[in-house]
Amino acid sequence: MITANRIPGAASLALVLGLHLVWAPAVLADEPWAERTKALGALSEIPSGVLSRSELADLTAIGEALFSANFTTQDGVGRPQATQAIDPTRRKHPREQVFFRTAGPDAGSCAACHNMPVVGGAGDFVTNVFASEGFESADFDSLDPQFSNERGTNHLFGAGLVELLAREMSFELQSIRGETLAQARAGAVAVRRKLETKGVAFGFITAEPDGSVNLDELDGVDTDLVIRPFSQKGVMTSLRQFTVNAMNQHHGMQPDERFGARWTGSDDFDGDGKPNEMSAADVSALVAWQATLPAPVRMLPEADGWAEAAARGEDRFSDFGCTTCHRPALPLESLSFSDPGPLDQAGTLNDRQVAVTAIYDFSLLDWAATLPRDEQGRVLVPLFGDLKRHVMTDNQIDALGNELLSQRFVERNLFQTAELWGVGSTGPYGHRNDFTTLDEIILAHGGAGREARDAYAAATDANKSAMIAFLKTLVIIP
């Protein structure tokens, strides 16, 4: 169900006709030319229950309008008294300018960066972002790379499927922990078990009979066994968490669910004179649009020989060992996306904080019907990734070890395997958008990627180019 104040554009008709929708009295009679974002405040409550196809369409239309909107100071852009830190943090010295290229606010809209080849996509080097940690003592307007890591903009197509995979994997890892503990207790001996989910191994845990767990042998996942599929470091749990971060960082628009009176004691934490800048319902609409963006596809460019080269190249991709990390597909049990989700902590709305979550059934979406399934009926999500962090540098090859500051206390040379679906549409490459060709970013793989990289480097030119031909068939289509 969605409860609307008003719906932008054509969606309103569908809403009036929809039976499950509850209208709140229209609260805003803004002139059509008012310099406010019309889609803000369109919903009076967060959506709840299972949404029908048309409700989902109405909701995502609001989300799309928010993602593309050029937010203004009338909406609440700017945060003169607050920093971009993920945890609400006040600024030591108030800021006069609204925009600031490094510390943000750094853009008018989400789409200002995520637009390649279409809105929701990736971004060129010029859209790089300086991701910084929320250490309270840091001077957040500094240009010093000690305080921030420069990252390229990645695309959001298929992001809902990625979050669903991560949730299922987190639950499976957590249930392995539970079983291991139970075994240790029952047998009164320490039990060591492999942590593996969907064919991806995350090291080992050892449970002691006294109920303690040794996590020293974890590999590529946090100690709470939650897979965090977002950001190139793999440190953000959900689209919702990321959206709340991004609204504050890029626009100085502070969602109530983190910056509101409940947690900060103020309904205008950033001190710009605009209280309650963004409701949880606005965030829900943004999340719904991102979560339902279609998965990237395979498409053969019309050029002689491409089909044959790509077929050969796909085999080489596997022979070189690229598929050990860039898994062609991971199986997904359920296409039911709940928001707010189960794994977020306070500061991002989560399913413990609401009476009824909203359920977006992706199988209602045309693009989802085209996804392949395995013999057990599970959707095979063709992401070319494993949602795991790997060491990407060694003594000889360290181009990807360029960051000075650890993010969320993850080692500086660890990055989450980039999902390669869409890679044919999203150059330049690498977490800082440093590499103009696929060949260059492949040769930059060190550490755990070294063996595959060396196999590629040693291959004949014909085989290398066939593999590039294959990668270029993985595209985002408008």
Ligand code: HEC
């Ligand atoms: C100034 C450019 C810029 C703007 C504006 C921007 N983003 Fe991003 N976005 C990025 C960059 C850069 C990353 C990669 C961050 C990283 O890897 O640490 C990213 C990553 C993301 C991700 C994670 C994707 C993934 O697969 O890891 C989400 C979700 C996202 N952005 C949503 C948004 C939303 C929603 C908005 C608007 C509220 C927004 N972004 C505005 C640059 C931007």
Ligand code: HEC
């Ligand atoms: C040990 C795991 C691992 C192996 C093996 C591996 N990769 Fe990667 N790959 C990664 C990680 C992690 C990244 C993200 C690196 C970064 O930007 O920090 C990445 C990034 C990439 C990118 C850049 C994507 C983008 O959007 O910027 C491409 C292309 C790529 N890999 C191709 C390959 C190919 C081809 C092979 C085989 C020759 C390969 N990889 C082997 C882990 C791996």
